[in-house]
Amino acid sequence: MLAKESGGSTFDLPEEVLQVLPSDPFEQLDVARKITSIALSTRVSLLEAESSSLQLKLAEKDQQIADLYAQIDALDASLSETSDKLVKTDQENESLLKDNASLSNTVRKLQRDVSKLEVFRRTLMQSLQEDEESSVGGPQIIAKPTPSEDDATLPSRTASMRSQYSDMGNSFVEDRDTDASRPGIPHGLLLASQISTPRVTPPGTPPSLSASVSPTRTSKPVSPRRHSISFSTSRGMVDDRSETGSQTGRTRVDGKEFFRQVSTILSVLRNT
Structure with a gap:
């Protein structure tokens, strides 16, 4: 209708x-308003849809942020x-470093002690070897069945030694029984203090060997036999009669003999 009435410009419509446009200008304006409203509502609908989509994405991002915060808290705790x-x-x-240093010092001290003990062992072995060599290199002694004064008194000396060992064992048993009720010096230390070292006599000394053992504890009244215990050992004299005459030899006590005597005393004490 508008095309027939107006021969003017159509504004490239x-x-x-x-x-379809009406010829009345006011009606045209009303149509234009309606078209604008439709366009605006369509645009608003599109924007609302886009906003909803963005809100969903924002919620997802917020959830991811919360998860990341939880991971951060877990990592902080770890x-x-x-x-x-x-x-x-x-x-x-x-x-551990301090313990290592302490153990190193202890090891060094133990190594020094071991070296000292090794030197002592070598010295002791050398001394025993020298004693054996000197005893082997001494005059040869041949035992003869000839009776002598020492042979006659040997059984009595053996019986005396056994009785003295028995007395020593009884006295040490009494010590254990009486010391059980009160604290005191350990029995091993007391026994070591009560046993003195026998003297080693050279070959030229008289043919008798004796060592006296006296206890060091006299703090309580005991029998007299505990104050003085003596034992003597003697070795039989033998005669070596040759063409030039007769000579008497006497072997001296070496380190092994001393250890043998101590072992005998300890075995007697254990048996008692």
């Missing part, structure tokens, strides 16, 4: 639109535990 473990490990490392 399509022919189909011009045909870091704190790891830091505590590291501190404990450092402390243990320092303690």
Whole structure:
């Protein structure tokens, strides 16, 4: 209708639109307003849809942020535990270093003690070897069945030694029984203090060997035999008669003989 009435400008509108437009200007304005409203509502709908989509994406991002915060908290807790473990490990490392230093010092001291004991052992073995060599290199002694004064008194001396060992055993048994009720010096130390070292006599000394043992404890009244215990050992004299005459030899007590005597005393004490 508008195309037939107006021969003016159509503002580059399509022919189909011009045909449906009314000829009244106010009606045209009303149509234009409605078209604008439709366009605006369509645009608003599109924007609302886009906003909803963006809100969904924002919610997803917020959830991801919350998950990341939870992971950060877990990592912080793990870091704190790891830091505590590291501190404990450092402390243990320092303690182990101190223990290592202490053990190293102990090992050095023990090595020094071992070296000293090795020197003492070598010295003792050398001394025993020298005693054996000197005893082997001494005059040859041939035992003869000739009776002598020592042979006659040997059984009585043996009986005397046995009785004295029995007395010593009885006295030590009494010591154990009486010392059980009160604290005192250990029995091993007391026994070591009560046994003195026999004197080693050279070959030229008289043919008798004696060692006296006296207890060091006299704090309580005991029998007289505990105050003085003596034992003597003697070796039989033998005669070596040759063409030039007769000579008497006497072997001296060496380190092995001393240890043998101590072992005899200890065995007697154990049996009692």
